[in-house]
Amino acid sequence: MIKKLSLLALIICLFLGILSPSLVQAQTELTILDSSAQLEFPTRINFSLSARSEVSITDIRLHYTVDQLSHAQVTSEVYIEFAPANKVDASWTWDMRKTGGLPPGSRLEYWWTIENALGDKAETLPLPIQFDDTRYSWRSLTEGEVTIYWYQGNESFAQELMVTAQEALMRLAGDTGAYLEKQVKAYIYANTQDLQGSMIYPQEWTGGAAFTRHGIIAIGIAPNNLAWGKRAMTHELTHLVIHQMTLNPYNDLPNWLDEGLAVYNEGAPSPQFTTRLNEAIAADNLISVRSIASPFSAHAEQSILAYAQSYSLVEFLIGNYGSDKMLELLNTFRQGSSYDGALEKVHGFDMDDLNTLWRDYVIR
Ligand SMILES: [Zn+2]
Numbered sequence: 146m147i148k149k150l151s152l153l154a155l156i157i158c159l160f161l162g163i164l165s166p167s168l169v170q171a172q173t174e175l176t177i178l179d180s181s182a183q184l185e186f187p188t189r190i191n192f193s194l195s196a197r198s199e200v201s202i203t204d205i206r207l208h209y210t211v212d213q214l215s216h217a218q219v220t221s222e223v224y225i226e227f228a229p230a231n232k233v234d235a236s237w238t239w240d241m242r243k244t245g246g247l248p249p250g251s252r253l254e255y256w257w258t259i260e261n262a263l264g265d266k267a268e269t270l271p272l273p274i275q276f277d278d279t280r281y282s283w284r285s286l287t288e289g290e291v292t293i294y295w296y297q298g299n300e301s302f303a304q305e306l307m308v309t310a311q312e313a314l315m316r317l318a319g320d321t322g323a324y325l326e327k328q329v330k331a332y333i334y335a336n337t338q339d340l341q342g343s344m345i346y347p348q349e350w351t352g353g354a355a356f357t358r359h360g361i362i363a364i365g366i367a368p369n370n371l372a373w374g375k376r377a378m379t380h381e382l383t384h385l386v387i388h389q390m391t392l393n394p395y396n397d398l399p400n401w402l403d404e405g406l407a408v409y410n411e412g413a414p415s416p417q418f419t420t421r422l423n424e425a426i427a428a429d430n431l432i433s434v435r436s437i438a439s440p441f442s443a444h445a446e447q448s449i450l451a452y453a454q455s456y457s458l459v460e461f462l463i464g465n466y467g468s469d470k471m472l473e474l475l476n477t478f479r480q481g482s483s484y485d486g487a488l489e490k491v492h493g494f495d496m497d498d499l500n501t502l503w504r505d506y507v508i509r
Pocket of ligand 1 (some may be wrong): 380384404440
């Protein structure tokens with residue numbers, strides 16, 4: 146019933162040439178007068194609705210869905226509290242300080258359903274929202290599936306980052322067979338402080354982030370810090386590609402593989418990694434492969450070692466078994482395989498065996 150009425154109303158709207166057919170009228174008794182969403186990046190979205198009916202409006206719900214990679218479309222439904230009346234102005238604020246935030250440029254859709262005391266229903270058509278960081282005037286540059294957004298630095302700054310991004314994608318495809326399946330948006334903030342201003346509860350060390358389910362990267366790169374910025378771009382883009390490729394409802398990737406591929410794709414290991422790895426070998430306090438399958442330690446020294454070992458593990462796997470095997474491994478993870486199960490299927494050894502083999506490789 147409701148669908149038919151909505152469709153009829155839509156046809157009427159289109160027939161009348163109304164340019165904004167988002168407000169669908171169910172029946173003359175129940176009219177949605179206005180619907181809007183006000184964005185306050187990065188903390189909140191204020192939704193508001195005004196509606197009128199010949200009898201009391203008794204039920205108002207807001208529905209929204211965030212555009213992200215997932216296995217089931219998730220729609221959130223909010224029951225709006227209000228005093229039933231013939232004319233209602235309702236509003237609801239999505240306070241992201243309570244729920245966690247959304248990255249810049251993330252997209253969602255929202256719509257309302259309302260009902261009056263006679264049981265008449267009306268529904269607005271879904272309206273898209275792009276949750277942009279309006280604190281800055283963004284410029285953009287697109288090549289293939291990658292769009293770079295930036296606001297500080299000249300055109301060649303963005304072009305250099307674009308070259309880096311395209312090279313990173315090519316190198317990753319060569320080393321692992323993984324390629325970008327969906328569009329990616331890279332937001333380049335002018336510094337770490339600006340970047341952290343886009344996040345709800347940023348970690349003080351956050352210099353870049355990949356929001357893999359949204360297809361969005363955000364990094365703070367000062368134009369005079371381009372060398373670091375190129376590595377960060379490559380790192381976060383690699384996470385994004387690998388996550389797109391292996392997403393499944395059952396299992397994630399071991400952290401050493403996820404971070405290892407990201408740092409490996411950056412190019413030669415940073416001297417900091419090499420030094421830290423050699424220290425750990427000399428002191429015989431390498432971390433086990435099984436331990437770094439879980440999130441890395443928050444302590445700087447241990448965390449650097451975890452990254453250094455992850456780099457070395459990926460170098461070992463690709464160097465010894467080739468990129469075909471790496472592709473096979475990633476495709477096995479995509480099927481939801483366990484960490485040990487995937488290694489056993491592709492290589493015939495589990496993480497403990499890998500630990501032994503890798504230690505023999507690295508302790509020379
Ligand atoms: Zn990383």
